[in-house]
Amino acid sequence: MQHVSWFDARTLLHAEGSLHAAATERVALPSAIGRVLAEPLKSPLPVPHYDSSAMDGYALAGRGPWQLLASQESQPGENVHRKTVPLEAGQATPILTGGLLPPGADAVLRLEHARLSNDGDLAMIEALPHFFERSPHLQPAVGDDIRRAGEELAAGATVLAAGIRLGARHIGSLATLGFDSLPVYTQPTVALAYTGNEIITGGLPGPGEVRDAFSPQFPFIIESFGARVTSTVRLQDSAPNFHHWLDHTAADILMLTGGSSTSDVDWVRRVLTELGATYIFESVAIRPGHPALAALLPDGRLVLGLPGNPLAAHVALYSYLPAVLAGIFGQPLAQLPTGTLTAAVPGYSTKDLRLIPVTIEVTPGGVHLTPQDKTRSHMLTGFASADALALLPPEGAEAEKNCQFLGLPV
Numbered sequence: 001m002q003h004v005s006w007f008d009a010r011t012l013l014h015a016e017g018s019l020h021a022a023a024t025e026r027v028a029l030p031s032a033i034g035r036v037l038a039e040p041l042k043s044p045l046p047v048p049h050y051d052s053s054a055m056d057g058y059a060l061a062g063r064g065p066w067q068l069l070a071s072q073e074s075q076p077g078e079n080v081h082r083k084t085v086p087l088e089a090g091q092a093t094p095i096l097t098g099g100l101l102p103p104g105a106d107a108v109l110r111l112e113h114a115r116l117s118n119d120g121d122l123a124m125i126e127a128l129p130h131f132f133e134r135s136p137h138l139q140p141a142v143g144d145d146i147r148r149a150g151e152e153l154a155a156g157a158t159v160l161a162a163g164i165r166l167g168a169r170h171i172g173s174l175a176t177l178g179f180d181s182l183p184v185y186t187q188p189t190v191a192l193a194y195t196g197n198e199i200i201t202g203g204l205p206g207p208g209e210v211r212d213a214f215s216p217q218f219p220f221i222i223e224s225f226g227a228r229v230t231s232t233v234r235l236q237d238s239a240p241n242f243h244h245w246l247d248h249t250a251a252d253i254l255m256l257t258g259g260s261s262t263s264d265v266d267w268v269r270r271v272l273t274e275l276g277a278t279y280i281f282e283s284v285a286i287r288p289g290h291p292a293l294a295a296l297l298p299d300g301r302l303v304l305g306l307p308g309n310p311l312a313a314h315v316a317l318y319s320y321l322p323a324v325l326a327g328i329f330g331q332p333l334a335q336l337p338t339g340t341l342t343a344a345v346p347g348y349s350t351k352d353l354r355l356i357p358v359t360i361e362v363t364p365g366g367v368h369l370t371p372q373d374k375t376r377s378h379m380l381t382g383f384a385s386a387d388a389l390a391l392l393p394p395e396g397a398e399a400e401k402n403c404q405f406l407g408l409p410v
């Protein structure tokens with residue numbers, strides 16, 4: 001029986017994942033959200049990539065007043081941002097925010113800081129002096145309201161490191177740099193099987209029946225970790241059903257809920273043994289969630305068995321799948337942050353590490369973890385509003401104790 005610590009379970013799975021590094025593919029920008037970047041990205045352009053105006057107003061050359069050169073006629077729908085006329089000292093031309101700075105221009109005067117006048121046939125423009133009381137000539141200084149090419153980033157600068165998980169905000173920034181597609185790791189595939197003949201999927205459960213606490217959200221959680229759920233089935237509890245599912249399901253990771261404990265009706269271990277699976281671990285020294293298992297089938301597919309008790313299953317899902325995926329994506333196993341408990345947690349009867357749902361509050365004084373109640377293995381109401389799982393010793397902990405925690409990002 002390979003009974004391991006929670007830390008060892010994660011380290012073993014991370015190491016196993018590292019042996020199955022994901023392949024790389026290119027995907028269009030919007031499809032890259034949530035994917036893991038496979039190569040570092042360098043900016044193909046300086047940012048901004050051209051000198052432009054930061055405001056609507058007038059591009060100026062030299063000191064004013066300025067002769068206003070009319071902008072060229074434009075057609076409806078035409079991109080006037082590209083249209084410009086070269087300026088000589090003493091000349092100005094209208095410009096829009098983001099418009100290409102004309103050759104010769106050295107500042108921009110905002111529309112609302114300008115006064116138009118006529119000098120004979122010439123249209124003239126001056127700066128309203130009270131807006132420029134701190135400038136030596138009561139007018140814009142060289143560079144005012146100009147965005148210079150490259151002031152944000154030089155061309156070739158690294159913008160993102162390989163291995164980061166791409167969020168929606170990364171995509172906006174990469175679009176401005178001109179990327180159309182990105183190199184990302186392929187998503188490991190996960191097949192899910194839910195067991196439990198007592199489980200029903202809708203309506204009010206009667207005595208001896210239980211509403212399914214996994215299928216409505218497990219695929220979402222798994223995909224938010226960066227994997228792709230390729231199939232889900234509901235297995236009637238039986239060895240032949242499980243055997244058939246393992247034999248006929250193609251996925252990198254086969255994840256089963258329930259049927260993990262050691263009683264006679266639990267056939268999971270029996271079938272795994274029949275199929276010649278090698279255990280990575282058979283149980284973990286934690287509460288809740290000790291009957292979780294991980295095994296390798298002879299063809300390399302990974303089987304993760306999550307306990308049936310709902311909180312135990314969630315604890316196992318958040319503890320182990322991200323560890324495997326980090327290995328597959330070439331990422332280190334995440335370091336666990338620490339925080340202090342705001343209340344004592346009483347001791348427990350076993351010698352196992354406990355993972356207790358907590359809410360997190362961050363103050364200038366530090367990270368505070370408030371233990372939830374209603375957190376026994378079959379309970380989800382405390383976990384539902386928790387932000388993290390605090391790692392606590394079996395003997396419990398006093399308030400103010402510092403402890404590690406595993407974040408619950410989804």
Ligand SMILES: Nc1nc2c(c(=O)[nH]1)N[C@H]1C(S)=C(S)[C@@H](COP(=O)(O)OP(=O)(O)OC[C@H]3O[C@@H](n4cnc5c(N)ncnc54)[C@H](O)[C@@H]3O)O[C@H]1N2
Pocket residue numbers: 194195196198199210211212213214215257258259260261262263266289290291306307308309310312377378
């Ligand atoms: N004699 C022992 N009994 C149990 C032990 C033990 O060590 N000795 N361990 C207990 C612990 S701890 C856990 S956790 C469970 C693990 O049980 P299984 O993984 O075999 O899961 P089941 O027996 O199928 O179900 C347990 C429990 O969870 C409910 N369940 C299952 N699936 C769902 C679902 N999709 N949604 C909501 N609830 C679900 C199921 O109805 C049972 O109540 O074993 C303990 N027993």
Ligand code: MOO
Pocket residue numbers: 286287288289290291307309312377378
């Ligand atoms: O360890 Mo069980 O998984 O307490 O619920």
